[in-house]
Amino acid sequence: MDQLKAFLPSGEKGILPYYLWFISIVSMGNALQNYVTLHYTRRIYNGRFVPNHALPPATGKHSPEDSTNILKPASGKDAEKAKDQVTPLAARVFGTYTFVAGIIRLYASYQPENYALYQMGILTHVIAAVHFTSEMLIFKTIRFSGPQIFPFLAAYGGTTWMLLQYSNYVV
Template sequence: MSLSILTQYLPQHPGLLPQWLALTAFIAIGNAVQAYVTLSYTRRVYLGPKAAKDGRSTPDATSPATPLSSRTWGTWTLLQGVVRGYAAYDISNPVMYQLAVITYIIAGWHFLSEWFIFKTARLGEGILAPVLVAVTSLIWMLCQWNYYLQ
């Protein structure tokens, strides 16, 4: 399969933002599926309290994530992925653009509050990626607001 066949399915709007939205939508949907299948990733994001002084604590032992909370998080992530996917392909629609912005605000608030307020997440690979994606995407979308919503 050639690359040109794949590119015909990508958003056709100018700029990289629509393709970024499609990528984050695809990743979110993948994370949602993963949250339904296993607790592994969810427990890496929500590590819980710091490891015991002996250093033998693992995410399985310290994470507050349960099968129910993982599936709930997966459903929430799936919804965000669907909104971002629709926005990627209809980025000049003000309602879709605004909804996509709101998904990043909610995600950023959620992950940062779990890290700094509720202490269910802590610095590590599990929390850094979603925080960076949420904050970067939010800033990017706000900076490009007038470009895509003319």
């Protein structure tokens, strides 16, 4: 047990460093799985899409293939042909960001009194919260159900907890 305690961050001022340590390990594990399989990423980004045929035709300077609106959320009879937007590239980009966020949180867990690391730890949670919320409400790539609960709880819960505990750790 003493060996485990020596490895973990200090819980002298509270358990927030343990949360940051745990969530950093989970984040880095999630990041690595994005390089191996799309299965779990598809469980989060479960919105279904079809080609957007309302885009203007290609011209000399414009190609509908370059539009960020190339796909639209599926509805009605289109739902049978719909696909998600998860690609190997998207998963690797998401995995890379998640790994970086995990490293920042890991460093913050061991040095919560360091204001720069603490603030960066907060920002990793804020960025995740904004990302998941915009994917659900604006881009429609997330339909909220069971698998989405953990990322939302981690993002919003971590942000709230770190903001509430700021003065306890950062002097």
